[in-house]
Amino acid sequence: MSLTFRQLKYFVAAAELGQISQAAIQLAISQSAITTSIRELESTIGTQLFDRSAQGVTLTHSGRNFLNHAYTILSSVDAALNMPNLEDTVTGRLVLGASYTVIGYFLPYHLQRLAQLYPHLEIQVHELNRDSIEKGLIENRYDMAVLLTSNVVNPGLAVEPFFSSARRLWVAAQHPLLKCDTVTLEDVSREPYIMLTVDEAGYTALRYWSETPYQPDIRLRTSSVEAVRSMVANGSGVAVLSDMVYRPWSLEGRRIETIQLKDPIPAMSIGLAWRKGSDIQPPMHAVREYFRHMFSASRTGLL
Template identity: 55%
Template sequence: MNFRQLKYFVATAETAQVSRAASALSISQSSVTTAIRELETSLGAALFIRTRHGMDLTDAGRELLASAYAILSKIDEAQNIRHRDTDASGTIRVAASYTVIGYFLPYHLDRLRRLHPNLTIELHELNRDSIEEGLLSGRFDVAVLLTSNITNPGLESETLLRSARRVWCASGHPFAQRRNITFDEIADEDYILLTVDEAANTAMKYWSAQTREPRVRLRTMSIEAVRSMVANGQGITILSDMVYRPWSLEGKRIATVQPAVQVPTMDVGLAWRRGATFSPQMDLIHTYFRQAFNSPYAS
């Protein structure tokens, strides 16, 4: 067992597809397949069940995934020992929206804590309107939020990540066998509409360009409720890859399919008051995220 094998295994488990794991890692599919085969041989256990819908974890695979996360976290911590900056100190006030705190920030907060142990990050979870007001009034130094939703001209932003939106459906749904799905076909299905972080407003923007509207069965602020209802075959939805997980809380599988018409990405990044003078703490956070995401999109 080695670091490379574990890294490729985790990527495949999270994406449920060798092709998507290879794309995320910028390597060939054969490299991923070989690493998983080597790992299964060394452990003497099958880690995945190969199905028409992708790669389903076995019981042994689920056990290894929990251990792999812990191992990779420790490796990352060890690799960053020489980069640790104990001179950086002070406090920075960071605002973040619900989706960002739940699905983007935790990993980076942990890395920042280990890289800069004397830096205090005051974290505040708020909706976009409150975050924008707080940045303009000086209550917050910087925000991490969905930059695709920012409308206030008094703010500057930098997008770090663009997360594609796809159709989610149960693994046994006929859509799971398809390469792409039209909006007319989606409109024929019950639709589970997520409302948190202005997701409903965003959805209506791209649906407004279509000839039909979604047949909404449920509006909910809970991503886990969406996940469970989709996995149980009670509807479909369109959500971003960033919040995608291949299983519901009940352990049922969720498949994703590309919409036939491209929908806007969910963009995540930093925002601050336009013209603000960066403090050393703001510089540190800005530099960290720029290095973590090598090709930021400035706006």
């Protein structure tokens, strides 16, 4: 088995962040993809790169040595991919709308990468709810938006999804459901449920619940992801949320586990939106091509 750029990228992210879950969020991929890739890398080079614990991952002596080589390789590849070219001539300003979940858990990393790739492009970001974003795009107050594309309803908008984040059940450590071979929404309906409402999360949840004979036993509705995290970690209820907003620890330092539900739960889809018929100016084209390249490369294993 040969070493790949993808393995190096996943290894470096895990090494820098110290947690597979955090690396998965930064790279917008699943935790299992990173875990599998790192184990393949360790098998390829014949040594253990990380010590694993409940708190995360730490580099072994071999891992620290290998990290320096990984930095050198990735730096060389990045320099080759970003040689001066016509892309550097992209100038101007892009007014970008973004929803709460996107700006809080997804967009900052990509804004930093775009700033490196297009140093003469100014991106002005506005945090808004979905309805305000749609109206702003139609009325030309915003050029584009990064949002939960599965929630978009205005037919006057062009939508291009590029990333999906699976939704799983969140439970406290030692929760009885962790011992079950399979867990269904029927099982979840018997548990106190903490409902997140921000970015229409509650509406989305009730849509897939409505396709079953069951209903969640909602004990709290909140717009705060941290409140959900704390309530779940302290055993006050369970929740179904996406991997993108998952963190293994609450603010109190209590562990949160996830369970893949047997029932089909729609993934949270993230992507770009813009007004249909818009003249795609160079700033819009540059941002759209960045996301297309980033996520097509991730899917094909080039990055």
